[in-house]
Amino acid sequence: MNKLNVGIIGCGAIAMEKHLPALLKLSDKVNVKGFASRNEEKAKKGANLVGNDAKIYTDYKDMLQDPEIDVVHICTPNALHSSMTVEALEAGKHVMCEKPMALNSQEAEEMVKAAERTGKKLTIAYQNRFRKDSILLKQACTNGDLGEIYVAKAHAIRRRGVPTWGVFLNKEMQGGGALIDIGTHALDLTLWLMNNYEVESVTGVVHNKLRHENKANPFGPWDPDHFNVEESAFSFIKMKNGASIYLECSWALNSLDEREAMTTLSGTKGGAEMRRNTALGTNELIFNTEMYGNLVSTQLQNAAGISYISPVEETDADREMAQWIDAILEDKNPVVEPRQALVVTQILEAIYRSAELNDTIKF
Structure with a gap:
């Protein structure tokens, strides 16, 4: 089985304390390959925690254009969720976006349509x-x-x-x-x-x-x-x-x-x-x-x-990440479906x- 290469956009507490630790426990299925943040020091901190050849991006668009990245986790402020998610899906990446889905229903609908249009997986991080x-x-x-x-x-x-x-x-x-x-x-x-x-x-x-x-x-x-x-x-x-x-x-x-x-x-x-x-x-x-x-x-x-x-x-984060990665590998719906989050x-x-x-x- 080929491993999925995951990139994380936004390197604050939710990324470093929830997403990253849970992803690292899935080392048989996942490589955490990149960290994107306008704050380069935060991205470097993430890369150092991984301890491999993880890449650092100060512009998330560079991550989206990286053919090595299969999956993107978006852990940014709410106002950036929709645009980043749509861009990532259009770039051929599967996306887990932190909650809430978006600022409003129009932005959320755009995310759903982008997932349906591209055929890529989309889920929202409702870990409870x-x-x-x-x-x-x-x-x-x-x-x-x-x-x-x-x-x-x-x-x-x-x-x-x-x-x-x-x-x-x-x-x-x-x-x-x-x-x-x-x-x-x-x-x-x-x-x-x-x-x-x-x-x-x-x-x-x-x-x-x-x-x-x-x-x-x-x-x-x-x-x-x-x-x-x-x-x-x-x-x-x-x-x-x-x-x-x-x-x-x-x-x-x-x-x-x-x-x-x-x-x-x-x-x-x-x-x-x-x-x-x-x-x-x-x-x-x-x-x-x-x-x-x-x-x-x-x-x-x-x-x-x-x-x-x-x-x-x-x-709960471990279970959340495990089902998400399995949904991609096994081509099935994630537990949190986009239209539910909408x-x-x-x-x-x-x-x-x-x-x-x-x-x-x-x-």
Whole structure:
């Protein structure tokens, strides 16, 4: 089997701490051959971590024209996702693009069309689908254990956790704040578990209320005068079959119920909840139903894994990268399909639009 040569565009934390370590574990299938960044020192750092003949590019277009590169991972700010992805696909590369897919639905649609036109693989890096609890819950949903899922809540709540590095607070580069950053994960996870992408309407609100409350932020204080994105967003999403999703997300909210990239599902046969055990610092997966005239709840003890026991425990990023590389080698669909990610982007765009117009957006 020939190995795939992978190039990484953007050499920040998400590239160096998520993509690269997981790719290096696939050394029987992958060679990491290049790093592209306008900051040459960051590209050199990536090449040094690989320790082979990895190339350095200060212009990503040079990487795209390199015939040795088969696959490109795009780990740049959101505003660059669409154009870089389309260019990479047109250059004959398979593409994994970091979330969110794009700033808006038009850009996302261009990415989908480019993938379909070129026949190259495209996926979006929604790694929370690859957590152990997510995989188990997906199996339960697919098996019909919950029955018809008609009510869901998508959770992305931090009590304080505003990212103060990079361009997270830059609306022009990111397209928004907490909603497009962490709300996108909770929404993607919920839609995927429900296997429902037919949206009827979206109603949303966004807030920037706590921009001056920065003293308790674990990532350090920010400049309130340059915090021009929302720290919170809330939405009611109605699906065409009558199902509904309530999305809550915030980088900073005065709430003790902290849950990020989690969901609550309610079906005709039973329900399921992803919860955060703050005392133990672990995630929990709880199923609920009725049995013999009684209400029953069942908690899966190791659904989220016990990675602290072994430093070589497989991570969600490991599983994400492995399925992606196999999808290319075996010519099959990746777990995160482009048109699924497109719907996520359409909903995010509709939430912002609904908040702006103070109205419900019809699909």
